[in-house]
Amino acid sequence: MALLLDQQFAPMPNNEIATKTFLESVSHLPPFFDCLGSKVFAPIKADINGNITKIKAVYDSDPVKYETLQQILLIEKSIYGSEWPKVGATLALMWLKRGLRFIQILLQSLADGERDEDNPNLIRINITKAYDQALKRYHGWIVQKVFKAALFAAPCRSDFLNALTKDQEVAEEDCLAKIHQFLINFTATVDAIYEMYSIMNAELDYLV
Amino acid sequence: MALLLDQQFAPMPNNEIATKTFLESVSHLPPFFDCLGSKVFAPIKADINGNITKIKAVYDSDPVKYETLQQILLIEKSIYGSEWPKVGATLALMWLKRGLRFIQILLQSLADGERDEDNPNLIRINITKAYDQALKRYHGWIVQKVFKAALFAAPCRSDFLNALTKDQEVAEEDCLAKIHQFLINFTATVDAIYEMYSIMNAELDYLV
Ligand SMILES: CCCCCCCCCCCCC/C=C/[C@@H](O)[C@H](CO[C@@H]1O[C@H](CO)[C@H](O)[C@H](OS(=O)(=O)O)[C@H]1O)NC(=O)CCCCCCCCCCC
Numbered sequence: 001m002a003l004l005l006d007q008q009f010a011p012m013p014n015n016e017i018a019t020k021t022f023l024e025s026v027s028h029l030p031p032f033f034d035c036l037g038s039k040v041f042a043p044i045k046a047d048i049n050g051n052i053t054k055i056k057a058v059y060d061s062d063p064v065k066y067e068t069l070q071q072i073l074l075i076e077k078s079i080y081g082s083e084w085p086k087v088g089a090t091l092a093l094m095w096l097k098r099g100l101r102f103i104q105i106l107l108q109s110l111a112d113g114e115r116d117e118d119n120p121n122l123i124r125i126n127i128t129k130a131y132d133q134a135l136k137r138y139h140g141w142i143v144q145k146v147f148k149a150a151l152f153a154a155p156c157r158s159d160f161l162n163a164l165t166k167d168q169e170v171a172e173e174d175c176l177a178k179i180h181q182f183l184i185n186f187t188a189t190v191d192a193i194y195e196m197y198s199i200m201n202a203e204l205d206y207l208v
Numbered sequence: 209m210a211l212l213l214d215q216q217f218a219p220m221p222n223n224e225i226a227t228k229t230f231l232e233s234v235s236h237l238p239p240f241f242d243c244l245g246s247k248v249f250a251p252i253k254a255d256i257n258g259n260i261t262k263i264k265a266v267y268d269s270d271p272v273k274y275e276t277l278q279q280i281l282l283i284e285k286s287i288y289g290s291e292w293p294k295v296g297a298t299l300a301l302m303w304l305k306r307g308l309r310f311i312q313i314l315l316q317s318l319a320d321g322e323r324d325e326d327n328p329n330l331i332r333i334n335i336t337k338a339y340d341q342a343l344k345r346y347h348g349w350i351v352q353k354v355f356k357a358a359l360f361a362a363p364c365r366s367d368f369l370n371a372l373t374k375d376q377e378v379a380e381e382d383c384l385a386k387i388h389q390f391l392i393n394f395t396a397t398v399d400a401i402y403e404m405y406s407i408m409n410a411e412l413d414y415l416v
């Protein structure tokens with residue numbers, strides 16, 4: 001998982017996101033959930049992997065036509081009519097971006113040193129912040145309850161940071177610096193995707 | 209899902225279970241979890257599908273050598289040495305049989321008319337019985353907590369029975385009679401697999 005921190009997302013000339021580069025970058029993220037250390041998170045990893053596979057299948061069907069994420073949304077909108085946006089790679093990316101936002105907020109919160117002073121070595125507070133901002137509103141009360149239960153499987157802070165830099169001897173401050181570095185292009189990418197969904201009127205807020 | 213009730217398991221001459229027939233029969237079971245009506249159960253369906261895929265891959269690698277489930281266990285035991293039984297199709301079937309037992313106990317309890325008199329149209333009591341007997345002891349407290357949360361997503365009794373006989377107009381008593389019929393060979397098959405694991409000393413009780 002040194003991977004995550006060594007795999008920078010690409011900068012985006014004029015907010016266009018190249019599908020190929022994006023897919024290559026996000027393919028390193030599912031192992032992030034292994035850093036959480038419990039098999040309980042396997043369904044989340046599988047869900048995100050499913051999103052990536054779906055977007056990749058659309059891209060591979062015509063790499064020129066689907067060269068940017070913007071083109072995917074535009075073309076799918078014209079293909080699918082009233083079914084859109086709850087369909088195709090548009091739907092997969094709609095959910096994927098929420099998982100990416102979750103990861104982004106969690107890492108940002110850790111890098112900023114946000115802590116529960118009573119339990120300084122737990123990261124529940126950081127995970128809960130990320131969940132509340134990125135996902136909670138799309139989850140019905142049952143999935144929210146499942147989240148609360150799964151939260152107990154979260155690792156402690158030091159184990160999580162070690163997992164993120166696995167196979168490397170890295171001091172905590174170096175790890176946090178690496179996270180900050182990683183977040184620059186990553187956050188810009190996630191923001192750009194959210195903006196695109198907003199501009200294209202492609203965001204939905206149904207519950208699962 | 210009329211499927212489930214129309215797809216009888218095969219009788220077993222002298223307790224030998226033919227792998228090919230078994231795989232064909234269990235392949236109709238994952239949709240059972242769709243009858244529960246909520247996407248919350250998708251990870252369970254995926255887990256069971258994974259077990260089936262794994263056993264099928266071993267079978268397909270040499271259909272003669274792996275003709276019966278018994279042969280799979282015997283051969284894998286000799287191949288894998290001390291890694292066995294937490295490996296290969298032996299491990300996949302170890303977990304699959306627990307999911308099958310869960311389905312069996314749930315259907316049996318419904319067919320027997322077991323009910324929560326205060327909530328006669330709920331099936332939580334039947335699901336909980338099946339969970340307690342088939343799975344709970346293999347789950348750590350966090351997964352048990354997740355189960356308790358997921359239980360709220362269970363459908364009411366009438367919806368569940370209707371889903372089981374989808375696309376057919378069937379009165380409740382006919383549905384229950386079909387379940388009884390289905391359970392005969394199904395229960396015998398599940399029992400035989402449990403017996404085989406016991407005889408072969410292949411059962412493990414680690415927690416997930
Ligand atoms: C024996 C006991 C049994 C108990 C039963 C188990 C119950 C388990 C319930 C687990 C829920 C797992 C999380 C998955 C949730 C998913 O339902 C949602 C929506 O998922 C989307 O749905 C769409 C259709 O509406 C398409 O199919 C999308 O697919 S498509 O590609 O086909 O278009 C798909 O991603 N994704 C999500 O909510 C995204 C989740 C991202 C998670 C980010 C991290 C959270 C970390 C938490 C850390 C504490």
Ligand SMILES: CCCCCCCCCCCCC/C=C/[C@@H](O)[C@H](CO[C@@H]1O[C@H](CO)[C@H](O)[C@H](OS(=O)(=O)O)[C@H]1O)NC(=O)CCCCCCCCCCC
Nearest residue numbers: 040147150251255258259262299300303307310358359416
């Ligand atoms: C945003 C919110 C996020 C929250 C995070 C979500 C957390 C969700 C946690 C969900 C757990 C899902 C159920 C899956 C559990 C699985 O962990 C276990 C063991 O699974 C086995 O593990 C082995 C290795 O030890 C091999 O990999 C097996 O795989 S192998 O084929 O490779 O050998 C595999 O089946 N199977 C099980 O416990 C079996 C489960 C059968 C279930 C039967 C029905 C229960 C019905 C309940 C109805 C109410």
